[in-house]
Amino acid sequence: MSKSRSNFVCQSCGAVTNRWQGKCDACGAWNSIQEEQAATGIGAGTARKPPPKGRQIAFQSLAATGQEPPRTPIGIAELDRVTGGGLVPGSVILLGGEPGIGKSTLLIQACAKLADAGGRVAYISGEEATAQVRMRAERLGLSGAPVRLAAATNVEDIAGTLGAERFDLVVIDSIQTMWTETIDAAPGTVSQVRGAAQALIRYAKNHDACVILVGHVTKDGQIAGPRVVEHMVDAVMSFDGDAGHHFRILRAIKNRFGPTDEIGVFEMTGKGLSEVGNPSAFFLSGRDASAAGTSVFAGMEGTRPLLVEVQALVSPTALGTPRRAVVGWDQNRLAMVIAVLETHAGVRLGQYDVYLNVAGGMRIVEPAADLAAAAALVSSITGKILPVDAVFFGEIGLSGSIRPVVHGGARMKEAAKLGFDAAVAPPGSGDESAGLRVERTDHIADVVARIAALP
Ligand code: TYD
Numbered sequence: 001m002s003k004s005r006s007n008f009v010c011q012s013c014g015a016v017t018n019r020w021q022g023k024c025d026a027c028g029a030w031n032s033i034q035e036e037q038a039a040t041g042i043g044a045g046t047a048r049k050p051p052p053k054g055r056q057i058a059f060q061s062l063a064a065t066g067q068e069p070p071r072t073p074i075g076i077a078e079l080d081r082v083t084g085g086g087l088v089p090g091s092v093i094l095l096g097g098e099p100g101i102g103k104s105t106l107l108i109q110a111c112a113k114l115a116d117a118g119g120r121v122a123y124i125s126g127e128e129a130t131a132q133v134r135m136r137a138e139r140l141g142l143s144g145a146p147v148r149l150a151a152a153t154n155v156e157d158i159a160g161t162l163g164a165e166r167f168d169l170v171v172i173d174s175i176q177t178m179w180t181e182t183i184d185a186a187p188g189t190v191s192q193v194r195g196a197a198q199a200l201i202r203y204a205k206n207h208d209a210c211v212i213l214v215g216h217v218t219k220d221g222q223i224a225g226p227r228v229v230e231h232m233v234d235a236v237m238s239f240d241g242d243a244g245h246h247f248r249i250l251r252a253i254k255n256r257f258g259p260t261d262e263i264g265v266f267e268m269t270g271k272g273l274s275e276v277g278n279p280s281a282f283f284l285s286g287r288d289a290s291a292a293g294t295s296v297f298a299g300m301e302g303t304r305p306l307l308v309e310v311q312a313l314v315s316p317t318a319l320g321t322p323r324r325a326v327v328g329w330d331q332n333r334l335a336m337v338i339a340v341l342e343t344h345a346g347v348r349l350g351q352y353d354v355y356l357n358v359a360g361g362m363r364i365v366e367p368a369a370d371l372a373a374a375a376a377l378v379s380s381i382t383g384k385i386l387p388v389d390a391v392f393f394g395e396i397g398l399s400g401s402i403r404p405v406v407h408g409g410a411r412m413k414e415a416a417k418l419g420f421d422a423a424v425a426p427p428g429s430g431d432e433s434a435g436l437r438v439e440r441t442d443h444i445a446d447v448v449a450r451i452a453a454l455p
């Protein structure tokens with residue numbers, strides 16, 4: 001046994017230094033370095049053994065074993081969409097989200113659904129007693145499902161309890177409460193989180209089970225604990241939503257076995273999470289189309305079109321420097337759209353505060369939202385109400401040109417499905433208009449002129 005050493009580990013990124021520092025050189029976090037005992041397990045001060053014998057296999061020989069990994073669909077369509085069609089045996093998924101957002105609820109529902117369909121499922125809680133988990137399942141009307149429950153925090157115990165039996169899904173709630181005997185540090189510290197994750201990943205690979213790890217996130221939305229856990233697992237998903245809204249969005253941030261741009265939309269109800277099959281209708285419900293300053297953006301999330309309302313408010317500034325505040329969109333893109341409107345379309349916003357909000361708490365990342373944002377801004381400053389039956393999409397360039405975006409056809413089809421009659425879009429986006437009247441436009445000045453000409 002070697003003498004135990006200690007390391008100084010950054011609790012936010014997992015970087016290791018050999019002395020204490022006030023600021024982590026790797027991630028720049030302040031006051032995040034803590035002293036921890038170095039691992040006493042594998043590789044820690046052990047004498048060098050002869051290298052183990054490996055085996056080489058030809059890449060081509062793998063092709064015969066099948067191109068697609070086998071999958072176990074959970075049976076909750078919104079969840080299966082995000083995983084890429086179901087759980088892959090032997091893979092590990094990290095599910096991050098703020099406390100109280102509904103991670104445990106989602107996973108209990110997933111466990112019950114899979115178990116009811118004949119899957120072998122275990123739910124291990126490190127935070128709640130089994131009675132509490134059962135109570136929640138009862139409240140959700142799921143207590144009849146044959147899910148194995150356990151309250152445990154030691155990963156060696158967990159592996160022992162699960163035994164040699166084959167599970168389709170093992171949920172660990174949460175990775176921050178887990179600890180392994182091989183590491184001498186408190187649960188929740190970086191080395192414990194990493195060590196426990198390693199042990200659970202080994203379990204998944206050896207037993208061909210899919211393991212889902214729940215991860216808490218810090219205030220700024222990072223999954224607490226080392227980023228290395230994100231690199232170790234096969235998929236990282238985030239579950240988020242707005243405290244003031246009932247809907248929740250599941251996204252894949254990383255996925256070795258599926259797409260990363262799909263989203264699953266859920267609504268938190270009194271009976272747990274229910275799937276939102278038609279998110280566009282959901283996000284547009286409660287829209288006040290008779291007010292100036294709102295437009296409807298025909299967006300895409302992965303392969304799925306999604307219509308959302310963009311609201312703008314332009315009001316004279318009381319201070320020397322006008323305010324620009326944005327919720328659900330990129331601050332820099334707003335600044336750019338404002339600059340383009342000023343320079344290329346003569347819309348003066350220098351003396352005005354500008355607020356932009358994506359309704360429903362949705363977050364848009366697509367540049368295709370530029371045109372909808374610009375239209376809402378111009379509508380607000382001119383007081384002209386945009387046609388209620390029109391959707392907008394298109395990317396605005398710095399020259400004021402409106403550039404084509406992908407999936408124009410799918411966007412318009414979704415708009416037509418929801419009863420819209422017209423689309424304002426750049427030329428070259430989508431030839432099939434799905435019955436919509438398409439007003440093609442290739443310059444922002446043209447859009448501003450058309451809005452100004454509205455009654
Ligand atoms: P939970 O799944 O415990 O969140 P997490 O595991 O992410 O911390 O969700 C708890 C919240 O969900 C809590 O604020 C109450 C709410 N909730 C409902 O609104 N309806 C329900 O049926 C359940 C079980 C929870």
Ligand code: MG
Pocket residue numbers: 103104105127173
């Ligand atoms: Mg929980």
